[in-house]
Amino acid sequence: MPLQFLLKRRSVVASQLKEPGPDKAQIKELIRAAIRVPDHKALTPWRFLVFTGDARVDFGRSIADIYEQAHNGECLPRHLENERNRFARAPVVIAVISKPVESEKVPASEQLLSAGASCQNILHAARALGFGGQWITEWIAYDLQVAALLRLEKTESVAGFIYIGTPAIVPKERPRVEPEDLMSYWKS
Numbered sequence: 001m002p003l004q005f006l007l008k009r010r011s012v013v014a015s016q017l018k019e020p021g022p023d024k025a026q027i028k029e030l031i032r033a034a035i036r037v038p039d040h041k042a043l044t045p046w047r048f049l050v051f052t053g054d055a056r057v058d059f060g061r062s063i064a065d066i067y068e069q070a071h072n073g074e075c076l077p078r079h080l081e082n083e084r085n086r087f088a089r090a091p092v093v094i095a096v097i098s099k100p101v102e103s104e105k106v107p108a109s110e111q112l113l114s115a116g117a118s119c120q121n122i123l124h125a126a127r128a129l130g131f132g133g134q135w136i137t138e139w140i141a142y143d144l145q146v147a148a149l150l151r152l153e154k155t156e157s158v159a160g161f162i163y164i165g166t167p168a169i170v171p172k173e174r175p176r177v178e179p180e181d182l183m184s185y186w187k188s
């Protein structure tokens with residue numbers, strides 16, 4: 001992989017990810033990339049939930065209901081509309097579910113890191129296929145009712161929602177810290 005692919009990497013905000021999104025065959029390739037991550041002891045500590053088409057809208061409706069209940073019905077119509085449209089911002093959303101298993105050798109934190117690597121691999125694979133993407137969590141990644149809606153097991157959590165589509169913008173560069181400001185060579 002040319003180094004520039006990594007050095008020029010940028011997310012594209014979900015609201016700027018338009019149709020077309022990846023088709024079913026391409027989505028399968030994204031998941032194949034997501035699976036091909038470092039995974040200590042090959043525990044397979046992740047799974048993937050794919051949202052496309054009307055499923056995004058249905059899910060958004062349920063999210064809006066949860067949001068409304070949490071605010072005792074006292075929320076602004078535009079906020080409810082935002083919730084309804086949350087997943088419809090991009091053609092495809094992939095929820096990367098961290099699924100740590102009991103292991104004497106591999107702490108849960110390592111397994112969560114592996115799920116994070118899956119998120120990043122999906123972003124890279126999407127870009128390699130000509131799409132843009134953004135890794136988002138927002139409140140829905142941490143809400144117990146949303147977890148129930150997603151039918152997560154007690155041990156599972158959302159590592160990220162990866163929004164994917166065709167970029168409507170070319171993202172501008174943003175300032176990055178220089179390597180020398182963050183690195184040092186160990187001297188004993």
Ligand SMILES: Cc1cc2nc3c(=O)[nH]c(=O)nc-3n(C[C@H](O)[C@H](O)[C@H](O)COP(=O)(O)O)c2cc1C
Nearest residue numbers: 009010011012013134135136137138139159160174
């Ligand atoms: C675990 C994780 C969660 C994130 N959650 C959000 C989020 O909820 N909302 C958001 O705007 N950006 C979120 N981001 C940041 C974006 O993915 C992205 O990094 C940011 O838009 C900056 O763009 P860049 O990746 O091109 O630097 C998250 C990143 C990570 C690693």
